Amino acid sequence: MRYSGLRVIKEALTGHRGWKPAWRNPEPQKDYDFVIIGAGGHGLATAYYLARHYGKKRIAVLEKGWIGGGNVGRNTTIVRSNYLLDGNEPFYEYSLKLWEGLEQELNYNAMVSQRGILNLIHNDAQRDAFIRRGNAMILNGADAEMLSVDQIRREYPFLNFDNARFPITGGLAQRRGGTVRHDAVAWGYARAADSLGVDIIQNCEVTGFRIENGTCKGVETARGFIGAGKVASCVAGSSSHLMAKANMRLPIESTVLQAFVSEGLKPVMPGVLTFGAGHFYCSQSDKGGLVFGGDPDRYNTYAQRGNLPAIEDVCESGMALVPAIGRARLLRIWGGNVDMSMDGSPIIDRTDIGGLYFNGGWCYGGFKATPASGMCYAHLLATDTPHEVAQAYRFDRFRRGNMIDEKGMGPQPNAH
Ligand SMILES: Cc1cc2nc3c(=O)[nH]c(=O)nc-3n(C[C@H](O)[C@H](O)[C@H](O)COP(=O)(O)OP(=O)(O)OC[C@H]3O[C@@H](n4cnc5c(N)ncnc54)[C@H](O)[C@@H]3O)c2cc1C
Numbered sequence: 001m002r003y004s005g006l007r008v009i010k011e012a013l014t015g016h017r018g019w020k021p022a023w024r025n026p027e028p029q030k031d032y033d034f035v036i037i038g039a040g041g042h043g044l045a046t047a048y049y050l051a052r053h054y055g056k057k058r059i060a061v062l063e064k065g066w067i068g069g070g071n072v073g074r075n076t077t078i079v080r081s082n083y084l085l086d087g088n089e090p091f092y093e094y095s096l097k098l099w100e101g102l103e104q105e106l107n108y109n110a111m112v113s114q115r116g117i118l119n120l121i122h123n124d125a126q127r128d129a130f131i132r133r134g135n136a137m138i139l140n141g142a143d144a145e146m147l148s149v150d151q152i153r154r155e156y157p158f159l160n161f162d163n164a165r166f167p168i169t170g171g172l173a174q175r176r177g178g179t180v181r182h183d184a185v186a187w188g189y190a191r192a193a194d195s196l197g198v199d200i201i202q203n204c205e206v207t208g209f210r211i212e213n214g215t216c217k218g219v220e221t222a223r224g225f226i227g228a229g230k231v232a233s234c235v236a237g238s239s240s241h242l243m244a245k246a247n248m249r250l251p252i253e254s255t256v257l258q259a260f261v262s263e264g265l266k267p268v269m270p271g272v273l274t275f276g277a278g279h280f281y282c283s284q285s286d287k288g289g290l291v292f293g294g295d296p297d298r299y300n301t302y303a304q305r306g307n308l309p310a311i312e313d314v315c316e317s318g319m320a321l322v323p324a325i326g327r328a329r330l331l332r333i334w335g336g337n338v339d340m341s342m343d344g345s346p347i348i349d350r351t352d353i354g355g356l357y358f359n360g361g362w363c364y365g366g367f368k369a370t371p372a373s374g375m376c377y378a379h380l381l382a383t384d385t386p387h388e389v390a391q392a393y394r395f396d397r398f399r400r401g402n403m404i405d406e407k408g409m410g411p412q413p414n415a416h
Pocket residue numbers: 037038039040041042043062063064065066068069070071072073074075076077078079204205206207234235236237238242257258259293334335336337338362363364365366367368369
């Protein structure tokens with residue numbers, strides 16, 4: 001069923017009796033050509049592109065919970081491509097371009113809103129770094145713009161510009177960055193993949209791998225064994241836990257990241273804003289709530305619930321930048337389990353086990369990567385070669401010491 005304005009009018013006039021479920025609820029078959037583990041944004045996008053762009057069939061996505069219950073429905077919805085390093089910037093710019101056409105491609109309103117992102121600058125060294133970053137972005141076909149304090153004052157008059165400790169001295173803007181309604185992305189990909197015959201099987205946890213003579217033959221699940229030609233792990237924060245069942249130890253640690261939403265306010269925040277002197281970022285949802293976040297809780301865990309010290313830390317940073325935020329009441333907070341790689345960059349690669357593939361290490365920035373990650377993982381699964389924009393996302397970079405150290409923090413995930 002195609003969604004359109006005409007369809008909405010027709011259904012309104014006929015008592016809304018014509019709407020169909022957005023996806024089926026199939027029973028698992030005994031085997032598939034491709035089994036993707038995890039129905040988050042990346043798993044669903046992979047299944048969709050595998051079917052739609054690579055013409056593959058007999059695809060299943062196995063999900064231990066429900067569609068959108070993981071980080072794809074827990075993030076703060078920011079999309080952007082303001083990266084510096086060669087391994088990253090082409091990939092994230094490719095992703096942003098895919099976001100720009102996504103709603104038409106999926107025939108689904110994902111509320112893609114290119115309201116712009118602004119990274120604030122507070123000292124000279126930061127200005128130099130952001131000029132360099134902006135130039136790298138432009139060289140890779142992205143957009144970037146340095147803003148003066150006066151320009152920022154016009155767009156964000158309520159910031160604490162003259163804070164003695166963190167004065168604002170400029171900013172790097174990417175006007176094509178913005179937000180996308182996170183769970184609509186999961187629903188849009190699920191609906192589109194389902195319509196191409198992909199079986200999305202919820203409440204079907206993968207509990208182990210059947211590996212014979214170095215080749216993965218399928219997965220053990222809560223609903224029995226399911227055979228597979230190729231098995232693709234795509235479970236974000238559960239990556240190290242799941243791959244341990246195949247005796248793999250990953251360069252990934254999991255931690256919890258919290259998100260915050262204030263009560264609804266009149267429009268005040270025109271775009272996405274990031275503080276350059278603390279970890280705090282903020283945008284405003286279409287319902288009016290300020291959506292913000294900051295540092296992860298700094299300990300390893302698979303829990304999806306964080307603690308008070310991180311909440312205090314994020315709120316303090318918010319108050320330093322936007323003092324008025326202290327007048328808004330917090331409505332909701334939640335946590336998501338994020339897969340922190342050792343250099344802060346992701347992995348999309350084959351493993352040493354035949355037929356077993358891996359996608360993960362997205363840290364707290366993988367939502368913006370969803371379309372490109374799905375496309376690149378589908379390319380790898382279909383062709384056994386890396387997609388041209390994901391060439392750097394291989395396991396062997398950790399063995400070779402050839403890190404993609406975007407944050408310049410070295411191998412310390414809790415410092416990224
Ligand atoms: C609070 C927060 C804010 C964030 N903000 C942003 C942001 O603004 N911008 C941005 O780009 N990124 C952001 N991120 C990061 C982003 O959400 C993640 O990197 C991305 O969503 C991970 O990919 P995914 O959508 O596939 O993960 P998920 O949605 O977590 O999908 C993984 C799925 O695997 C399933 N699974 C796990 N184990 C198994 C198993 N054994 N068997 C079957 N299924 C299994 C899980 O149930 C889950 O549904 C944020 C994350 C958090 C937590």
